[in-house]
Amino acid sequence: MKIKVKVNQVDKVFDVQAHEYLLDVLRKNDYVSVRRACDNTSCGVCTILLDDKPVPSCSLLAIKADGHHVTTVEGIQAEAEKIGHYFGQEGADQCGYCNPSMALTVYALKLENPKATDQEIKEYLVGNLCRCTGYVAQHEAIRKYLGDQS
Amino acid sequence: MKVVNHKTPSIDGLGIIKGRKAYTDDYAEKDSLIVKVLRSPHAFAKIISIDDSKAKKLDGIEMVLTHKDFKRIPFTRAGQGYPEPSPHDKFVLDEFVRYIGDEVLAVVGVSNEVCEKALNLIDVKYEVFEPILDYEKAKNHHTIIHPEEEIHQMFDIGFNPKANIAASYHMEIGDVEKSLSECTYTIHETFYTQAQAHVMLEPHTVNARMDYQNRLVIYSSTQTPFHVRRIIGHALEIPMSKIRVIKPRVGGGFGGKQAIHGEMLVAYVTFKTGKACKMTYTRKEVFESSYTRHPMRLEMRLGADKNKKLKVIDCHVLSDTGAYGEHALTVYMVAGSKVLPLYNKVDSVRFYGDVVYTNHTPAGAYRGYGAIQGNFALESAIDILCKKMEIDPIEFRQKNMMKENETSPIFAIMGEGTEGTAMMMDTCKLEECVIKGKELIGWDNIYPYHDNGEYIESVGMAIAMQGSGIPLIDMGSASIKLNDDGFYNLMVGATEIGQGSDTVLSQIAAEVLMTDVEKVIIYSSDTDLTPFDVGAYASSTTFVSGNAVYKAAKELKNEMLKEAARIFNTDISNIDFDGQIFTYNEKEMSLKDFSNQITYSHEQKQLQVTSSYVGPKSPPPFMAGFVKIAVDKDTFEIRVLDYVSVVDCGTTINPMLAKRQVDGAIVQGLGMAMFEEVKYSKNGRLISNDLLNYKIPTRLDIENLNTVFVDSYEESGPFGAKSVGEIGIDTPPAALANAVENALGVRVKSLPITPEKIMKLMKEKSNEKK
Numbered sequence: 001m002k003i004k005v006k007v008n009q010v011d012k013v014f015d016v017q018a019h020e021y022l023l024d025v026l027r028k029n030d031y032v033s034v035r036r037a038c039d040n041t042s043c044g045v046c047t048i049l050l051d052d053k054p055v056p057s058c059s060l061l062a063i064k065a066d067g068h069h070v071t072t073v074e075g076i077q078a079e080a081e082k083i084g085h086y087f088g089q090e091g092a093d094q095c096g097y098c099n100p101s102m103a104l105t106v107y108a109l110k111l112e113n114p115k116a117t118d119q120e121i122k123e124y125l126v127g128n129l130c131r132c133t134g135y136v137a138q139h140e141a142i143r144k145y146l147g148d149q150s
Numbered sequence: 151m152k153v154v155n156h157k158t159p160s161i162d163g164l165g166i167i168k169g170r171k172a173y174t175d176d177y178a179e180k181d182s183l184i185v186k187v188l189r190s191p192h193a194f195a196k197i198i199s200i201d202d203s204k205a206k207k208l209d210g211i212e213m214v215l216t217h218k219d220f221k222r223i224p225f226t227r228a229g230q231g232y233p234e235p236s237p238h239d240k241f242v243l244d245e246f247v248r249y250i251g252d253e254v255l256a257v258v259g260v261s262n263e264v265c266e267k268a269l270n271l272i273d274v275k276y277e278v279f280e281p282i283l284d285y286e287k288a289k290n291h292h293t294i295i296h297p298e299e300e301i302h303q304m305f306d307i308g309f310n311p312k313a314n315i316a317a318s319y320h321m322e323i324g325d326v327e328k329s330l331s332e333c334t335y336t337i338h339e340t341f342y343t344q345a346q347a348h349v350m351l352e353p354h355t356v357n358a359r360m361d362y363q364n365r366l367v368i369y370s371s372t373q374t375p376f377h378v379r380r381i382i383g384h385a386l387e388i389p390m391s392k393i394r395v396i397k398p399r400v401g402g403g404f405g406g407k408q409a410i411h412g413e414m415l416v417a418y419v420t421f422k423t424g425k426a427c428k429m430t431y432t433r434k435e436v437f438e439s440s441y442t443r444h445p446m447r448l449e450m451r452l453g454a455d456k457n458k459k460l461k462v463i464d465c466h467v468l469s470d471t472g473a474y475g476e477h478a479l480t481v482y483m484v485a486g487s488k489v490l491p492l493y494n495k496v497d498s499v500r501f502y503g504d505v506v507y508t509n510h511t512p513a514g515a516y517r518g519y520g521a522i523q524g525n526f527a528l529e530s531a532i533d534i535l536c537k538k539m540e541i542d543p544i545e546f547r548q549k550n551m552m553k554e555n556e557t558s559p560i561f562a563i564m565g566e567g568t569e570g571t572a573m574m575m576d577t578c579k580l581e582e583c584v585i586k587g588k589e590l591i592g593w594d595n596i597y598p599y600h601d602n603g604e605y606i607e608s609v610g611m612a613i614a615m616q617g618s619g620i621p622l623i624d625m626g627s628a629s630i631k632l633n634d635d636g637f638y639n640l641m642v643g644a645t646e647i648g649q650g651s652d653t654v655l656s657q658i659a660a661e662v663l664m665t666d667v668e669k670v671i672i673y674s675s676d677t678d679l680t681p682f683d684v685g686a687y688a689s690s691t692t693f694v695s696g697n698a699v700y701k702a703a704k705e706l707k708n709e710m711l712k713e714a715a716r717i718f719n720t721d722i723s724n725i726d727f728d729g730q731i732f733t734y735n736e737k738e739m740s741l742k743d744f745s746n747q748i749t750y751s752h753e754q755k756q757l758q759v760t761s762s763y764v765g766p767k768s769p770p771p772f773m774a775g776f777v778k779i780a781v782d783k784d785t786f787e788i789r790v791l792d793y794v795s796v797v798d799c800g801t802t803i804n805p806m807l808a809k810r811q812v813d814g815a816i817v818q819g820l821g822m823a824m825f826e827e828v829k830y831s832k833n834g835r836l837i838s839n840d841l842l843n844y845k846i847p848t849r850l851d852i853e854n855l856n857t858v859f860v861d862s863y864e865e866s867g868p869f870g871a872k873s874v875g876e877i878g879i880d881t882p883p884a885a886l887a888n889a890v891e892n893a894l895g896v897r898v899k900s901l902p903i904t905p906e907k908i909m910k911l912m913k914e915k916s917n918e919k920k
């Protein structure tokens with residue numbers, strides 16, 4: 001069946017099957033920044049923004065995205081660059097596999113709660129796992145990004 | 151130094167966070183065939199018959215592969231140098247299955263869905279055997295896990311499959327029993343470490359195609375592309391000259407991607423059919439059917455004299471390698487060789503025992519690689535001994551531990567799988583690490599504990615050492631070429647897996663060539679294009695590959711000076727070069743002009759050099775780890791308030807990346823210390839097979855990490871560097887166990903240290919009092 005989705009501000013029509021998850025549909029259509037790390041909503045790596053809210057795409061049936069606006073990191077390049085800058089300054093990137101989805105979630109946090117406290121940052125991002133960095137560097141970078149008003 | 155020892159951001163982070171194609175699966179060809187494996191439901195069985203007729207008839211199923219399709223060539227997936235110190239005990243597909251999750255057969259089809267459907271239509275009949283699920287009962291069990299005749303060891307590793315022994319080892323210095331009998335204080339304790347899962351976020355992934363030259367090109371998320379090429383060539387009898395392995399960005403490895411996983415089947419299918427294909431492990435497969443850390447039982451006896459000097463360490467270890475013997479011996483030996491020399495003033499040391507086969511998910515390489523197991527046992531035992539002698543554990547360590555310019559006879563005796571190499575500790579700043587850590591954690595204010603009403607705060611510590619590559623075995627090489635316009639290409643076989651090696655190696659080259667990191671364009675890990683390197687393991691990259699880069703850059707600089715001398719028509723010693731300008735008397739020539747000239751105008755030539763490095767020694771990094779915890783008095787839940795790591799890894803090439811690498815290792819170590827645990831059901835099924843049932847630390851589990859480095863310069867390392875990749879993971883288990891005992895007076899001797907275990911010990915303690 002066909003679904004209409006706005007992906008990164010561009011209107012798209014995808015031919016999907018009823019049981020297909022959005023993650024697979026996006027990857028098939030070359031949005032490779034969205035990646036898989038688990039299969040059951042417990043790692044956050046497949047995060048996309050659905051109408052600006054972070055959701056795991058590995059368990060969102062593609063048909064549910066019909067009529068909605070999907071954002072991948074390709075759609076927030078300027079913000080991702082900014083976040084990436086702070087990540088680089090703090091050494092918060094190692095293998096990087098968690099990074100695009102992290103950028104999306106951090107960006108969504110900024111939209112929702114730009115003055116987030118340390119605890120709020122941690123709670124908002126608790127579903128975004130990272131096995132490499134030990135989190136502290138990311139936390140520093142995220143705090144600096146949220147404080148950046150430019 | 152202008153570039154080295156500076157906090158350069160990673161060279162690739164920005165592109166990755168912006169979502170560019172980077173990882174293996176991003177490069178899979180569209181419409182690749184999918185390879186899916188049918189996995190064993192039995193812990194130990196023989197395949198009697200396979201009925202795949204229905205599956206084969208499905209539209210979109212290309213082929214079904216069973217053990218009958220493969221010649222019986224035993225190999226090891228371990229991804230080590232050659233000849234491997236792991237037994238050749240694995241076949242591409244076998245008629246025996248040895249754990250729940252082992253490979254039975256593979257289906258190849260046009261989509262995931264059709265493959266899943268096919269798997270459900272295949273009927274396999276098994277003869278089921280009694281499995282061995284308790285590694286303490288494996289040795290000489292009536293069940294023999296590897297009865298097949300063809301399997302063998304490459305050299306003597308104590309391989310004895312008829313007794314379920316994958317490897318065994320024994321060494322003794324002095325006379326342990328005699329020394330023990332002379333001691334005033336002795337302890338005898340047994341410790342257990344659990345299987346831990348790597349949980350690198352990118353699952354094992356591989357894809358392949360035939361290129362226009364009819365060569366097999368494999369993209370693999372691997373730590374060891376050159377070993378992958380060799381092992382595939384051997385096991386599938388494909389000429390190695392026909393295989394090219396490319397390693398794109400790897401989404402974490404931690405040792406789990408040192409070995410071969412889907413590569414063998416994918417290579418076979420593409421080579422056979424000529425069609426592109428791919429395989430990506432599900433998370434469940436990563437858990438059940440890749441690797442874990444080797445669980446171990448470590449029996450420790452320590453003895454000290456009346457002056458509280460440590461005199462004896464006796465260490466009897468049993469290790470569970472699971473169904474196959476990957477890294478069986480080497481992980482085992484590291485549990486001794488990179489732990490026991492920490493206390494080098496003893497009269498006698500013994501380290502011995504077996505690595506046994508069981509019907510568990512195989513164990514393999516994992517960051518810390520035996521050292522974390524050994525460290526937990528030794529550093530826990532030291533604190534127990536200190537309690538008995540009523541001496542401050544830090545004072546005791548200061549008296550007995552390794553110091554600079556000292557050595558241990560163990561280095562010469564124990565290597566990784568073979569004999570070791572004698573070496574002096576030319577740099578060992580352990581003393582400073584301990585003093586600094588003690589101060590940073592505020593030890594004197596808390597030790598042993600501080601009652602906060604609801605919580606008890608306490609501190610604990612442990613010291614650790616690791617290595618920097620395997621001496622005389624690990625080899626790295628680098629090629630550097632000067633391009634027109636005056637920039638460089640650096641080609642290395644070294645394998646960036648997220649540890650930052652591309653950045654660090656570029657920094658080393660840039661420092662030697664007196665240029666900026668941006669002018670050094672690195673390309674790593676393509677078996678066709680880059681020179682050989684053993685790969686990313688054994689904490690070798692900065693030290694081994696870094697030394698190769700250092701040498702190559704020096705040689706290229708020399709070549710450039712030679713050419714400049716020719717152009718100026720003088721002797722090389724008269725030329726000055728500052729990275730930008732060649733100067734001879736009053737005459738100047740920019741690097742840009744120079745490189746353009748030798749590329750385009752006079753006596754043109756390409757300047758390029760290749761250098762290799764193999765270390766005559768493996769200078770260990772050292773560290774002291776200090777933890778501050780709060781234990782809830784009712785629930786015994788532990789919060790880690792602070793972790794102070796003071797590290798001597800020589801001079802850091804990139805202090806920021808090094809610091810963050812230690813941070814990450816500490817958190818992985820804390821995960822193992824506190825809650826990570828691979829769990830099996832009664833029949834051997836892995837229960838903790840997803841991220842809901844296998845918990846890794848989240849950002850809410852981590853409060854504060856304080857990682858610092860002491861001043862240190864290792865003469866044999868590039869710009870004074872030693873390794874830093876693994877050392878961080880070693881101390882958390884023992885430091886935490888020691889902190890718990892300081893808080894509550896009970897000793898947890900098996901990992902993970904859970905509230906339940908503490909509660910049980912507290913009950914026993916209060917019963918004893920009554």
Ligand code: FES
Nearest residue numbers: 038041044046058
């Ligand atoms: S892949 Fe979707 S949450 Fe892990």
Ligand code: FES
Nearest residue numbers: 095096130131132
């Ligand atoms: S950087 Fe590797 S998982 Fe986060």
